[in-house]
Amino acid sequence: xxxxxxxxxxxxxxxxxxxxxxxxxxxxxxxxxxxxxxxxxxxxxxxxxxxxxxxxxxxxxxxxxxxxxxxxxxxxxxxxxxxxxxxxxxxxxxxxxxxxxxxxxxxxxxxxxxxxxxxxxxxxxxxxxxxxxxxxxxxxxxxxxxxxxxxxxxxxxxxxxxxxxxxxxxxxxxxxxxxxxxxxxxxxxxxxxxxxxxxxxxxxxxxxxxxxxxxxxxxxxxxxxxxxxxxxxxxxxxxxxxxxxxxxxxxxxxxxxxxxxxxxxxxxxxxxxxxxxxxxxxxxxxxxxxxxxxxxxxxxxxxxxxxxxxxxxxxxxxxxxxxxxxxxxxxxxxxxxxxxxxxxxxxxxxxxxxxxxxxxxxxxxxxxxxxxxxxxxxxxxxxxxxxxxxxxxxxxxxxxxxxxxxxxxxxxxxxxxxxxxxxxxxxxxxxxxxxxxxxxxxxxxxxxxxxxxxxxxxxxxxxxxxxxxxxxxxxxxxxxxxxxxxxxxxxxxxxxxxxxxxxxxxxxxxxxxxxxxxxxxxxxxxxxxxxxxxxxxxxxxxxxxxxxxxxxxxxxxxxxxxxxxxxxxxxxxxxxxxxxxxxxxxxxxxxxxxxxxxxxxxxxxxxxxxxxxxxxxxxxxxxxxxxxxxxxx
Amino acid sequence: xxxxxxxxxxxxxxxxxxxxxxxxxxxxxxxxxxxxxxxxxxxxxxxxxxxxxxxxxxxxxxxxxxxxxxxxxxxxxxxxxxxxxxxxxxxxxxxxxxxxxxxxxxxxxxxxxxxxxxxxxxxxxxxxxxxxxxxxxxxxxxxxxxxxxxxxxxxxxxxxxxxxxxxxxxxxxxxxxxxxxxxxxxxxxxxxxxxxxxxxxxxxxxxxxxxxxxxxxxxxxxxxxxxxxxxxxxxxxxxxxxxxxxxxxxxxxxxxxxxxxxxxxxxxxxxxxxxxxxxxxxxxxxxxxxxxxxxxxxxxxxxxxxxxxxx
Ligand SMILES: Cc1ncc(C[n+]2csc(CCOP(=O)(O)OP(=O)(O)O)c2C)c(N)n1
Ligand code: SF4
Numbered sequence: 032x033x034x035x036x037x038x039x040x041x042x043x044x045x046x047x048x049x050x051x052x053x054x055x056x057x058x059x060x061x062x063x064x065x066x067x068x069x070x071x072x073x074x075x076x077x078x079x080x081x082x083x084x085x086x087x088x089x090x091x092x093x094x095x096x097x098x099x100x101x102x103x104x105x106x107x108x109x110x111x112x113x114x115x116x117x118x119x120x121x122x123x124x125x126x127x128x129x130x131x132x133x134x135x136x137x138x139x140x141x142x143x144x145x146x147x148x149x150x151x152x153x154x155x156x157x158x159x160x161x162x163x164x165x166x167x168x169x170x171x172x173x174x175x176x177x178x179x180x181x182x183x184x185x186x187x188x189x190x191x192x193x194x195x196x197x198x199x200x201x202x203x204x205x206x207x208x209x210x211x212x213x214x215x216x217x218x219x220x221x222x223x224x225x226x227x228x229x230x231x232x233x234x235x236x237x238x239x240x241x242x243x244x245x246x247x248x249x250x251x252x253x254x255x256x257x258x259x260x261x262x263x264x265x266x267x268x269x270x271x272x273x274x275x276x277x278x279x280x281x282x283x284x285x286x287x288x289x290x291x292x293x294x295x296x297x298x299x300x301x302x303x304x305x306x307x308x309x310x311x312x313x314x315x316x317x318x319x320x321x322x323x324x325x326x327x328x329x330x331x332x333x334x335x336x337x338x339x340x341x342x343x344x345x346x347x348x349x350x351x352x353x354x355x356x357x358x359x360x361x362x363x364x365x366x367x368x369x370x371x372x373x374x375x376x377x378x379x380x381x382x383x384x385x386x387x388x389x390x391x392x393x394x395x396x397x398x399x400x401x402x403x404x405x406x407x408x409x410x411x412x413x414x415x416x417x418x419x420x421x422x423x424x425x426x427x428x429x430x431x432x433x434x435x436x437x438x439x440x441x442x443x444x445x446x447x448x449x450x451x452x453x454x455x456x457x458x459x460x461x462x463x464x465x466x467x468x469x470x471x472x473x474x475x476x477x478x479x480x481x482x483x484x485x486x487x488x489x490x491x492x493x494x495x496x497x498x499x500x501x502x503x504x505x506x507x508x509x510x511x512x513x514x515x516x517x518x519x520x521x522x523x524x525x526x527x528x529x530x531x532x533x534x535x536x537x538x539x540x541x542x543x544x545x546x547x548x549x550x551x552x553x554x555x556x557x558x559x560x561x562x563x564x565x566x567x568x569x570x571x572x573x574x575x576x577x578x579x580x581x582x583x584x585x586x587x588x589x590x591x592x593x594x595x596x597x598x599x600x601x602x603x604x605x606x607x608x609x610x611x612x613x614x615x616x617x618x619x620x621x622x623x624x625x626x627x628x629x630x631x632x633x634x635x636x637x638x639x640x641x642x643x644x645x646x647x648x649x650x651x652x653x654x655x656x657x658x659x660x661x662x663x664x
Numbered sequence: 665x666x667x668x669x670x671x672x673x674x675x676x677x678x679x680x681x682x683x684x685x686x687x688x689x690x691x692x693x694x695x696x697x698x699x700x701x702x703x704x705x706x707x708x709x710x711x712x713x714x715x716x717x718x719x720x721x722x723x724x725x726x727x728x729x730x731x732x733x734x735x736x737x738x739x740x741x742x743x744x745x746x747x748x749x750x751x752x753x754x755x756x757x758x759x760x761x762x763x764x765x766x767x768x769x770x771x772x773x774x775x776x777x778x779x780x781x782x783x784x785x786x787x788x789x790x791x792x793x794x795x796x797x798x799x800x801x802x803x804x805x806x807x808x809x810x811x812x813x814x815x816x817x818x819x820x821x822x823x824x825x826x827x828x829x830x831x832x833x834x835x836x837x838x839x840x841x842x843x844x845x846x847x848x849x850x851x852x853x854x855x856x857x858x859x860x861x862x863x864x865x866x867x868x869x870x871x872x873x874x875x876x877x878x879x880x881x882x883x884x885x886x887x888x889x890x891x892x893x894x895x896x897x898x899x900x901x902x903x904x905x906x907x908x909x910x911x912x913x914x915x916x917x918x919x920x921x922x923x924x925x926x927x928x929x930x931x932x933x934x935x936x937x938x939x940x941x942x943x944x945x946x947x948x949x950x951x952x953x954x955x956x957x958x959x960x961x962x963x964x965x966x967x968x969x970x971x972x973x974x975x
Pocket of ligand 1: 725726727728729744767768769770771772795797799800801802803808
């Protein structure tokens, strides 16, 4: 594990400003020319409770949180100190230090707040001995007093950042700039004072025993730091979406919030409504009336959307839904990632229902595939779901600003203008043959209420070409086949006219493949690179198209390898099941590496999984992951 | 050229335009009260100068939900209980549309009860007609939220232990600004009430008593009825919330045994509609959102312009 990278972990109580501090620090690292990746761990509570954020920074691309970390800033949980009567905080002040030692790398640096963590508690940790064994370098600092002296106690985060900068020999310039952007007046002054004081105290008064320094790098072009949720929201904006309806549920709330904050200023409409059934139904209603609309939720809320989803399909109303997975079943672990809703999203809703499902693997893909979702939904008049998870939702990575410099695509797809409607086919009563136009792809152009000559009935019942309820067997077969044909047409377009949405990496000639989907992609990509560096020959693919499934591409990939290991964050190997269902074979080639403890994969776990797979070791992997052997093993 | 030329179109409109030219013929049972709603709408819409292309009727599921199969406007026959969220979003996306939602008592007061309360609360500018036949029609006569206490059905063989919901009071309490009850057996009043409801700027709720001769034979056919506005016995100010509430209470208690009262119960012209409230906050665009997608000159904002705070 190379130390040409910094993995900085800031730990404290939730509600203590850990998030904003880390966000700023990550930006400062990005501005200094490094690539960054953030990972946020948080308990399902608003205040108190131990939490941390990790920032990985290197002079090369970083695609995952990495393995372990090498700098800990343990701030102390202020909410653990003042329990209110009858309130349960249940946290010891020491947790930000004690809970975080296991993953600390050899040679790592620890700064803790002497002002908040009591001496006895620290003594109990046997810190000295452990530090010696692991070559850790420990710097106790009274950050709390320092903050109090120049401002307020909450500013101890700033003191911690100042100390960090000194220990890593970083410039304060970017940190100062960011502070100036974020605050003003006395607060800014106090913070700047604390920052400098901490920096100088540490620089001048401490003997550094550690080797770790901030890496240095340079970006050719300007960077932006954003999360998967940001990317989805921005993809929607650039696709011309201007209507969102939702109901809060973690982690979907992020996308919902970002769009709710931006739409009013863009002449769009955002609606927080009474429940998720309403949310999906509103998006549907707006889309029916001629707006580009979306809704979304997380597992439980998405379950409520199952019926409107089917209605969108039957009435061929364009609809984009976002499903932000978290660990289930039921309310599960609200703030923990899992890739456990795949089957839910693929198959929910009654009948031979079909929809399009994309699972982006990183921030850039989240943007691209959201745009694609709108394109497909409005062109083919079919519901499209973008499925991602709590991990991708919250992690921040730097992306080239120029990546977002693209033209908006505000078209309503296969919707006719009034002129076109006048020419279109009508039945004897003058009604528009809305569900008739049988062009090759099954798509039947639509009209919008308020247009002349476009009148029809949209109904969730089986219907005739003008939309009248019909149980005529021939019509049923015709309509059903027409709707199902769309998936094939979409597959064709995805295959032919666009670059593949799948991401390939590793050694093209390898005969061992690793297959993954969604947010596990980054860690797998790193693991594959690492394995190849170590002299193995491995290739990988991050699959994004869940439905329609990229049958040709995956066949080609699986034909080219002797064995493939499928990596996903769930206990029942849902994606592997999908592959086998879609491809109908390769069972004996496919094994699974599964993780479902609420934490995302680290690259080392995948490397370990590979080794166990290839060497056929019969011991279980050390991390909380499970190997599911190939069928027939 | 606008993308929605039917909106605001000014011409003589023939009533027959609202009748589908070829099919389908209504499948309602002979004597069903639903015919009364259909008739009232077919009369009211042309009298208001509305063309079939500018009206969007959104229905739920049930016998009542088939209304827009037999009424030739733009229509969306949705799913059980969900007509309101679909309808109000269509109105938000294109304010120029005349949006009318309709459905049964099971649909609107049962499965869609939550949407009913919230749509009234928000005071969306639209009309909501509930076909109240005190029974689930299409699924063959089960007890509905407005069935009287003791109502026997196949799923409540010993009779219902529940008191009926009070729809008028519920919508008044939730925030509706026009609340009326009319009946299929009173066609003249029904047409007038529907016209008023459509013209009202805000959420207009019409509880429309529709007899179901097939499953609710025991129920009174809502005759004789008394028009509360016409009768001297009922003197109250429809603009006074408290008086309206009292009247509703009386009516709703009497529905199952006493005299059937119909008419306007509450009209509030002062409260701005949801659209107006949102417009004041700058939360809905001045021009219908739906128009923008046809405007080649519109300058679409891009996410690129939002990146400043991510740098
Ligand atoms: C989610 C769901 N649950 C149940 C049904 C079955 N269903 C169809 S119509 C209906 C009752 C309709 O009763 P009401 O709204 O009073 O309308 P009416 O038929 O009396 O006009 C029910 C329960 C359904 N279609 N969808
Ligand atoms: S079952 Fe009742 S509500 Fe339905 S059509 Fe027949 S009479 Fe009307």
